[in-house]
Amino acid sequence: MTTSPxxxxxxxxxxVEMRMRHEMAERATSTAQxxxxxxxxxxxxxxxxxSPWITGFSGLSTLAVTNLxxxxxxxxxxxxxxxRAYERTHSMAWCACLLGVWTIISPWAVAGPVNTTKTxxxxxxxxxxxxxxxxxxxxxxxAAEASTLRRGMAAR
Numbered sequence: 001m002t003t004s005p006x007x008x009x010x011x012x013x014x015x016v017e018m019r020m021r022h023e024m025a026e027r028a029t030s031t032a033q034x035x036x037x038x039x040x041x042x043x044x045x046x047x048x049x050x051s052p053w054i055t056g057f058s059g060l061s062t063l064a065v066t067n068l069x070x071x072x073x074x075x076x077x078x079x080x081x082x083x084r085a086y087e088r089t090h091s092m093a094w095c096a097c098l099l100g101v102w103t104i105i106s107p108w109a110v111a112g113p114v115n116t117t118k119t120x121x122x123x124x125x126x127x128x129x130x131x132x133x134x135x136x137x138x139x140x141x142x143a144a145e146a147s148t149l150r151r152g153m154a155a156r
Contacts, residue, residue, distance in 0.1 A: 034140045038078060041096065041133040045075025048103060048126050055122050063114040066106050067123070074130055076100045078137065093138035100131030 047054070049071025061116035077099070078090045104127030107115040 008039065014050050017039060031140065033136075037133055037136045037140060041078035041130070041137060044126065044130050044133060045073075045078060047071070048074060048130065051122050051126060055118055057114070057116065057119050057122070060112065060114040060116070062110045062112045063119055063123075066110050067103070070099050070103055070106070074103075078134065087135050093134050096134035096137065099133055100127050100129075100134055103127030103130055 014080050051071070052058040052060070052067050060066045074096055077096045102109075103123050106127075107119045107123050
């Protein structure tokens with residue numbers, strides 16, 4: 001009675017797929033563009049969190065607290081955005097897009113008279129920068145996926 005050789009764990013389809021996804025995330029983080037976007041996005045989130053005290057509207061407590069919370073959330077999402085898996089990278093980038101949009105509209109959406117020129121300029125500019133960086137992070141992750149898929153097809 002002969003037994004057929006068992007395939008090794010290295011060639012198991014799930015292992016191969018996990019390795020490909022890890023390579024995608026690594027490829028996105030190893031590019032200069034990916035590193036620049038991640039760093040700038042993190043700094044944007046930190047600035048947004050501190051902006052009420054930097055630009056001087058900390059007395060408008062609802063917007064100050066909103067910027068603090070959204071800024072921390074944005075910095076955390078984007079610093080972990082180029083993480084270990086493509087799905088998380090892509091999802092966090094789109095979540096960061098929503099945080100950027102919220103930053104733009106928050107001076108008009110939060111309670112109280114907080115829509116002063118200073119708050120509007122700060123939040124609109126910071127929100128646009130946050131949105132652009134989040135879109136760039138999503139594009140970088142998508143480009144890494146396309147590159148990995150092309151390499152996978154060429155290897156077959």
